[in-house]
Amino acid sequence: MTTTTAQPTVTPTALTSVVPIVPGFHPDPSICRVGDDYYLANSSFEYAPGVPLWHSRDLLTWTLVGNILDRPDQFLAGHASPYGGVYAPTLRHHDGRFWLITTDVSAGRPGQLVVSAEDPSGPWTAPMFLEGLQGIDPDLAWDADGTCYVTFCSNGPEGPGIAQARVDLEAGTVLETPRRLWSGTGLAHPEAPHLYRRGEYWYLIIAEGGTERGHSVSVARADRPEGPYAGAPANPVLSHRSTTHPVQNTGHADLVENADGSWSVVYLGVRPRGATPMFHVNGRETFLAGIDWVDGWPVVDEGRYLRPVxxxxxxxxxxxxxxxxxxxxxxxxxxxxxxxxxxxxxxxxxxxxxxxxxxxxxxxxxxxxxxxxxxxxxxxxxxxxxxxxxxxxxxxxxxxxxxxxxxxxxxxxxxxxxxxxxxxxxxxxxxxxxxxxxxxxxxxxxxxxxxxxxxxxxxxxxxxxxxxxxxxxxxxxxxxxxxxxxxxxxxxxxxxxxxxxxxx
Missing domain, CATH: 2.60.120.200 (Jelly Rolls)
Structure with a gap:
């Protein structure tokens, strides 16, 4: 089967920061960098093939490379009802290999789904399931000694909120009982955790407030991956709730360090229109902003990246x-x-x-x-x-x-x-x-x-x-x-x- 696709062009409109870098129903972005190349993955829910994968060199223009879960042994088309299927992924590169962890809530078996590949264009491996980690929105992070941590939004016996456990990805096993971490500032539905090491601290980014108009991004830090975590004094670090900003529901953020040492963040948002309560139709889309580090905390600069429509x-x-x-x-x-x-x-x-x-x-x-x-x-x-x-x-x-x-x-x-x-x-x-x-x-x-x-x-x-x-x-x-x-x-x-x- 083939495709003839018109070459992308841009219209001579004013530059703007409210244009998504990946428009349309492309929520829950996760990003990683390998050299000068950036890769970004999105959740896909019931649609197969699942988990669209994008590539960019400048963070502003993205090309759809393929779909990571593109075989029946990875994600079975037709088995997921609306709002089921593949939830938020995390995409990372470690020791020369790409890793993707996500949750197929319709898979019929518990645990978090993990695939990997040497080349992001595939082939990606058959999935393994990390059982004993009940919940959604899993994240992967590695300590300097190679210890791998999965941090996730729990609905298991450890209780609701953000939880974490060490895992062995080679064996596909969970090495300990999950423990609860910091779960936000008290807003509803703490979720979407991502964990990063910068300098002397480990930073935990989460979403809270629900994925509707109250959606926001909050951050905490600790001396070690297991915590304890202390929240930023300026939380939430990103939210458009109760404003007239044309992009709403902002949250589910993932940070990336650029080659020059600066930092950026991708996050989801919607563009509602019409009369109260306003309506969004193209789903949750992927947006981009800059990150400044002030007194050891990330500060979002929404005006750093401007692009034409x-x-x-x-x-x-x-x-x-x-x-x-x-x-x-x-x-x-x-x-x-x-x-x-x-x-x-x-x-x-x-x-x-x-x-x-x-x-x-x-x-x-x-x-x-x-x-x-x-x-x-x-x-x-x-x-x-x-x-x-x-x-x-x-x-x-x-x-x-x-x-x-x-x-x-x-x-x-x-x-x-x-x-x-x-x-x-x-x-x-x-x-x-x-x-x-x-x-x-x-x-x-x-x-x-x-x-x-x-x-x-x-x-x-x-x-x-x-x-x-x-x-x-x-x-x-x-x-x-x-x-x-x-x-x-x-x-x-x-x-x-x-x-x-x-x-x-």
């Missing part, structure tokens, strides 16, 4: 040997549902397994305003272009039974909205757009189709109904394709980032 547009004719790593599915392995066609394009079919109905070929939406369209051949079946947040919050344009229609699902309610169009031949272009709001939501979702060269608007509705504030959960919108019956041929898809003024 990038053009995230792409065209995919599926004419390369493999699918681009942007594509993922919440319900089936990609090889189950997508087959390369000679000369280019894809043939889509329904998947098997317990979540076959959700075997979609999807990619994350990346911008406040965008257009996604697909050229389909439906002579052998029927298909749809869909915009999805979860199993019960989605919409799609269907080419089925000689007509094109728009279907919207919000919770238990599913209905055909707007008008329909007659499908006169075996090919059609289906389209979804996120445009400026007309009713106080974050945007309007517009669904349409082009039949015999003529565009038919089918429906337009308030995008808040496909927002996290309505649906809940931890993911963001994805857009893609599925087969309703038989097989469907995909000649080309086009994702276009629209001007920012179309999103306000």
């Amino acid at each position: 990038p053009d995230t547009s792409y065209t995919d004719a599926f004419d390369a040997d493999e699918l681009h790593p942007r594509w993922a599915s919440p319900g089936a392995g990609l090889s189950e549902i997508a087959e390369a066609r000679p000369g280019g394009g894809l043939r889509l079919r329904r998947g098997d397994g317990p979540r076959a109905d959700f075997g979609f070929l999807t990619a994350r939406t990346l911008d406040p305003a965008w257009r996604f369209e697909a050229d389909l051949g439906v002579s052998r079946g029927s298909g749809a272009l869909l915009l999805r947040l979860d199993d019960t919050h989605w919409c799609e344009v269907r080419a089925d039974a000689g007509q094109v229609s728009a279907v919207v699902r919000i919770g238990p309610l599913e209905a055909t909205l707007g008008t329909t169009a007659t499908l006169t031949g075996s090919s059609v272009t289906l389209r979804a757009e996120a445009l400026g709001p007309t009713t106080g939501g974050p945007d309007d979702v517009r669904l349409s189709a082009v039949v015999d060269g003529k565009e038919h608007e089918l429906t337009r509705f308030d995008g808040r109904y496909l927002s996290t504030e309505v649906a809940g959960g931890f993911t963001g919108r994805v857009v893609g394709l599925r087969t309703l019956d038989g097989t469907v041929d995909v000649a080309e898809v086009r994702y276009t980032a629209l001007p920012t003024d179309q999103a306000v």
Whole structure:
């Protein structure tokens, strides 16, 4: 399978610090540096392949290298329901090897999942599970003598909060009963720990306050990895709660030391829009800031890194040997549902397994305003272009039974909205757009189709109904394709980032 991708460009807009370095549903960033190369991993929840992996030389422009959990023995597509699957990872490089630790909450066995690789492009090993560490958000850190510590958000017998234990990664064993560490300033849900050695101190970074508007970053330090830890006098060191800042829910931070000795931090945030309480639709995204060390404590400099708004547009004719790593599915392995066609394009079919109905070929939406369209051949079946947040919050344009229609699902309610169009031949272009709001939501979702060269608007509705504030959960919108019956041929898809003024 192949991919033709437009080269990324940037628009001549003013530099800004509120543009994510990795836009769209890419939460829980973890970063490491090897020489002049930076690598960043994100959580992926129910979507397979799992854990997107990015590379950069300047911290500002990132290229999607692949997905770390890209085989069934690492993460089984379709076994995780919405908000299950792969939670926050930690990516580290130690003794010439890359290590990734994360939690697959739907794996059916307890413990933290660990894989490793000599080359970040893979192959990554089959997973081992560190059993006895009950919880999420695991971190890896090594002492000077090679002792490895896993620090995590516990839901085990040691009690809630941040816990830690020494482990043997070669043997895949936990060497001691986990102990509780410092668990924040008293805010809700202390989580997302990362541990670092700098100078004479060990620093423990955590998130607290919940991953919604109260999200924040706090820090403590100790003389040794086991503690005891004392909190910074200026905690939280990063939070946008109760402000009008355009980026909210800031938290889940990971520090990195740069080659010149300076420090930076990646963290997640959202870009809510619309009327109160405001709504975010593209999920939690990855942002970047600088770090200054003042009196032995990290101080976040949000204005250090400025960048123009990038053009995230792409065209995919599926004419390369493999699918681009942007594509993922919440319900089936990609090889189950997508087959390369000679000369280019894809043939889509329904998947098997317990979540076959959700075997979609999807990619994350990346911008406040965008257009996604697909050229389909439906002579052998029927298909749809869909915009999805979860199993019960989605919409799609269907080419089925000689007509094109728009279907919207919000919770238990599913209905055909707007008008329909007659499908006169075996090919059609289906389209979804996120445009400026007309009713106080974050945007309007517009669904349409082009039949015999003529565009038919089918429906337009308030995008808040496909927002996290309505649906809940931890993911963001994805857009893609599925087969309703038989097989469907995909000649080309086009994702276009629209001007920012179309999103306000």
